[in-house]
Amino acid sequence: MPAVERPLIYANLRQPGYTVDLDCYLKHGGYDALKKAVALKPEEVCKEVELSGLRGRGGAGFPTGMKWKFLDRKSGKPIYLVVNADESEPGTYKDRQIIYKDPHQMLEGIAITAWAIQAKQAFIYIRGEFIHGAKILERAIAEAKAKGFLGNNILGSGYSCEVVIHRGGGCYVCGEETGLIESLEGKRGYPRIKPPYFPAVLGLYNCPTIVNNAETMAQVKHVLAFGGAEFAKIGIPGDSGTHIWCVSGLVKRPGLYEIEAGKATFGELLNDLCGGPLDGRKFKAIIPGGSSTKILKVGERFKGKLANGTEFDWAMEDIPLDSNSIAACGTGLGTGGTIVLDDSVEMIQALSNLNAFYAHETCGQCTPCREGSLWLSRISKRITTGGGLETDVPLLLDIANQVAGRTICAHGEAVAWPVQSAVPKFKDEYLESIRKRQQGEAVSTLKLI
Amino acid sequence: MKELSNSPASTRALKPETLGRADGIIAQYPQKRSATMPLLHLIQEDRGHITQEDMKWVAEKVEVTPMQVLEVVTFYPMFRQNPIGRRHVRVCRTLSCALRGSYSLMESLEKSLNCPRGETSPDGDFTLEFVECIADCGCGPVVHVDHAMHENVTPASADAFAAKLKATLQDPSYGQNPPVPGTPEWNG
Numbered sequence: 001m002p003a004v005e006r007p008l009i010y011a012n013l014r015q016p017g018y019t020v021d022l023d024c025y026l027k028h029g030g031y032d033a034l035k036k037a038v039a040l041k042p043e044e045v046c047k048e049v050e051l052s053g054l055r056g057r058g059g060a061g062f063p064t065g066m067k068w069k070f071l072d073r074k075s076g077k078p079i080y081l082v083v084n085a086d087e088s089e090p091g092t093y094k095d096r097q098i099i100y101k102d103p104h105q106m107l108e109g110i111a112i113t114a115w116a117i118q119a120k121q122a123f124i125y126i127r128g129e130f131i132h133g134a135k136i137l138e139r140a141i142a143e144a145k146a147k148g149f150l151g152n153n154i155l156g157s158g159y160s161c162e163v164v165i166h167r168g169g170g171c172y173v174c175g176e177e178t179g180l181i182e183s184l185e186g187k188r189g190y191p192r193i194k195p196p197y198f199p200a201v202l203g204l205y206n207c208p209t210i211v212n213n214a215e216t217m218a219q220v221k222h223v224l225a226f227g228g229a230e231f232a233k234i235g236i237p238g239d240s241g242t243h244i245w246c247v248s249g250l251v252k253r254p255g256l257y258e259i260e261a262g263k264a265t266f267g268e269l270l271n272d273l274c275g276g277p278l279d280g281r282k283f284k285a286i287i288p289g290g291s292s293t294k295i296l297k298v299g300e301r302f303k304g305k306l307a308n309g310t311e312f313d314w315a316m317e318d319i320p321l322d323s324n325s326i327a328a329c330g331t332g333l334g335t336g337g338t339i340v341l342d343d344s345v346e347m348i349q350a351l352s353n354l355n356a357f358y359a360h361e362t363c364g365q366c367t368p369c370r371e372g373s374l375w376l377s378r379i380s381k382r383i384t385t386g387g388g389l390e391t392d393v394p395l396l397l398d399i400a401n402q403v404a405g406r407t408i409c410a411h412g413e414a415v416a417w418p419v420q421s422a423v424p425k426f427k428d429e430y431l432e433s434i435r436k437r438q439q440g441e442a443v444s445t446l447k448l449i
Numbered sequence: 450m451k452e453l454s455n456s457p458a459s460t461r462a463l464k465p466e467t468l469g470r471a472d473g474i475i476a477q478y479p480q481k482r483s484a485t486m487p488l489l490h491l492i493q494e495d496r497g498h499i500t501q502e503d504m505k506w507v508a509e510k511v512e513v514t515p516m517q518v519l520e521v522v523t524f525y526p527m528f529r530q531n532p533i534g535r536r537h538v539r540v541c542r543t544l545s546c547a548l549r550g551s552y553s554l555m556e557s558l559e560k561s562l563n564c565p566r567g568e569t570s571p572d573g574d575f576t577l578e579f580v581e582c583i584a585d586c587g588c589g590p591v592v593h594v595d596h597a598m599h600e601n602v603t604p605a606s607a608d609a610f611a612a613k614l615k616a617t618l619q620d621p622s623y624g625q626n627p628p629v630p631g632t633p634e635w636n637g
Binding site: 090091128185337350448 | 544552
């Protein structure tokens with residue numbers, strides 16, 4: 001059976017004539033889930049989210065209900081909700097749709113979450129380049145406040161929550177939750193070390209803080225609309241709800257595909273929904289969940305055992321689209337940003353492109369990441385300009401191995417993973433690129449760096 | 450902070466309405482320092498870049514040292530300390546857009562806008578830059594021009610795109626109309 005989409009988050013915004021106005025949202029059942037939520041006690045709302053099995057949509061896939069449980073409620077300090085709408089992982093453009101086309105859906109999730117965690121102040125950290133997106137959200141907040149969905153005395157419950165939009169400055173590392181918090185405090189976005197700076201205990205202004213992804217907020221609205229137990233039936237056990245696949249790169253129909261977790265495979269996504277490779281081309285590799293997830297090569301076999309004991313032996317095309325299956329293949333679902341590479345791509349250029357990104361985006365705080373990312377970028381670039389040595393290939397791996405696990409935040413892993421995964425899989429091709437360029441032979445005309 | 454006191458005399462003053470919005474922005478935050486970035490965005494949208502005088506002003510407003518504001522200005526790629534051209538053209542170069550031809554697009558734009566990447570054209574009309582991922586990867590290559598997001602700007606359409614950008618220089622209504630859904634102005 002061909003793969004089908006199940007739009008949940010995108011159900012309304014894809015309809016012709018659907019607008020960002022509050023009236024339009026209300027006609028589509030908007031803020032009904034908030035009404036349900038405020039009729040429950042905050043701890044009952046938390047319970048629903050826990051029951052739903054919802055996992056965060058920011059890349060790490062941490063269970064949302066469990067994250068909320070870590071909140072230090074006894075400190076007596078104010079509790080903050082921070083929504084991460086920085087959407088900075090290359091290959092990812094799912095939150096943009098929500099912000100630009102259905103802002104109230106996210107705001108409703110924010111109001112529900114704020115009630116559940118008892119936050120009286122929420123911030124939406126939106127990436128600086130979403131200039132009009134920030135204005136759309138500001139207008140939506142004003143509309144929602146005027147109708148009592150946000151602000152003072154929400155729906156007559158006596159509960160109040162203000163929401164403030166905060167624009168970033170074009171910095172990738174501010175998508176990391178503690179870097180984001182520093183940025184929100186008006187500083188450079190230097191990530192903080194954990195322990196002690198777990199946001200749920202020592203977050204914004206050293207107060208207990210929940211940082212959730214923008215799409216996660218939209219999912220929370222649906223958790224309340226369905227009820228936790230019903231929501232958990234969407235998808236598969238251990239990964240509930242839908243995943244929005246942001247497909248980009250060399251495929252016939254790049255775009256956004258919302259699929260029930262685990263109910264299709266990469267092959268179905270890329271061949272059925274995206275129309276397969278461009279004419280005359282063949283898929284060569286995919287980066288499954290945003291640029292920092294490990295690359296999967298077409299033709300390799302993925303074998304192992306799932307957590308439930310099931311043995312598997314898959315080609316890339318057979319991998320089911322749920323976080324556990326993808327993790328079992330040595331990579332991650334991440335943010336669902338699938339970048340597709342075909343046989344026209346010279347792999348060292350693709351790697352060099354990403355290395356340049358991470359070198360540009362390192363905050364400079366930790367030496368292994370600051371120096372390592374730059375070295376990786378320079379070495380891979382020199383291969384693409386004909387100055388590569390055969391020893392550069394193991395050198396890339398050696399440097400990456402010295403970055404991962406040695407930094408304050410996961411940017412170190414983001415620097416290392418593309419190299420650590422690609423070098424063993426494409427080593428022969430890299431050596432071939434070095435040789436061809438030394439001997440002046442023709443290489444791919446598609447320039448990536 | 451001696452060096453923060455000399456800004457070029459030619460730099461025009463901020464509009465009174467820009468200055469007037471500052472206190473309202475600061476009041477949104479539990480701690481004043483959080484308003485640093487919003488105030489810098491406000492200044493940059495008014496004048497196009499941020500001067501040392503501006504940083505001193507922000508520092509006084511949010512009660513930090515000018516150096517603490519300078520740290521923020523230099524850390525975030527979006528903040529600028531120098532004037533830019535009349536149109537700011539930012540081409541995404543990260544992998545998804547690169548796979549769709551953003552390097553070839555950049556080479557065409559450099560020629561047709563008479564502007565090397567990373568620089569401003571001699572006539573001051575364009576500043577052309579490569580930027581990292583701007584989160585619109587399914588429609589690559591994407592080009593962010595001032596406040597508008599242009600999608601699917603393929604290398605084949607580069608010359609037509611450059612001509613369109615040049616035409617905006619003669620358009621008095623440029624950037625004045627409220628954005629309509631589905632347009633580059635809306636998606637910007």
